[in-house]
Amino acid sequence: MGTYMNYNNMTKDDFDRILYARIKEENLESIVNIPGVYEIVSKHFGSDRLRNEEITQSIVKIPGVYEIVSKHFNNDILEMWEYEQYIKVKDIVEKIGLWNPEFQRTSVLLKLLNELIEVLYGTLDLKLDKYVNLRALPVREFFKDVVDKYSDYPIWTCDFEGSCLVGAEKFEIEPVDSILQRFEDDE
Structure with missing residues (x-):
């Protein structure tokens, strides 16, 4: 766009609102396939298989996943x-x-x-x-x-x-x- 953006004025609420809207566009598999997410998710679920019924927002709430997913979608946000x-x-x-x-x-x-x-x-x-x-x-x-x-x-x-x-x-x-x-x- 050619102009300087001051992203410091973006609140965490703004960031999260856009992040969760962006995540809704994804399917569970695409979120789990983000490098580093599968390892955390598989430890969290243990021997239980990850069910397709899990919604992407619940996956992001697993400790450590939010940071990885937010970095992954940072430019989109x-x-x-x-x-x-x-x-x-x-x-x-x-x-x-x-x-x-x-x-x-x-x-x-x-x-x-x-x-x-x-x-x-x-x-x-x-x-x-x-x-x-x-x-x-x-x-x-x-x-x-x-x-x-x-x-x-x-x-x-x-x-x-x-x-x-x-x-x-x-x-x-x-x-x-x-x-x-x-x-x-x-x-």
Whole structure:
């Protein structure tokens, strides 16, 4: 994919969820044939024959097998998790694109942007402007002149209540009245 992935942000729950989903795609024989698994499984079952009724998840719970199986499927798990992160980004970007300042609060947009930034910067090491053009965010028509006039501030958008999304490094919500007062005092 060409980007750096920060796999440190993958939780053990994420890893296990993907691992067990991946294991469900396998049959018992393919799991037991992973180098090192058969030896552990045969010791665990002793002289009992491994029954085909055993589910693959129960085999992985045998001490020592989880480590071997998770290493075996590690690349598949990482690829699936990376794919999930891109799907998450796409979903959030789509919701941002649907945000409407005529009837939705800026706090909704701020929450979406923070979620997107967390995935982009924390996991995918990508920049926000690759996915969201802040200058293209919709603005309530009533406040469009203010946003355009003070675009150096940076003020990105205002909602129906006059709550504006502002900030360069970190986004915040500021009332349009405060912005206008600050600039009127400077004039």
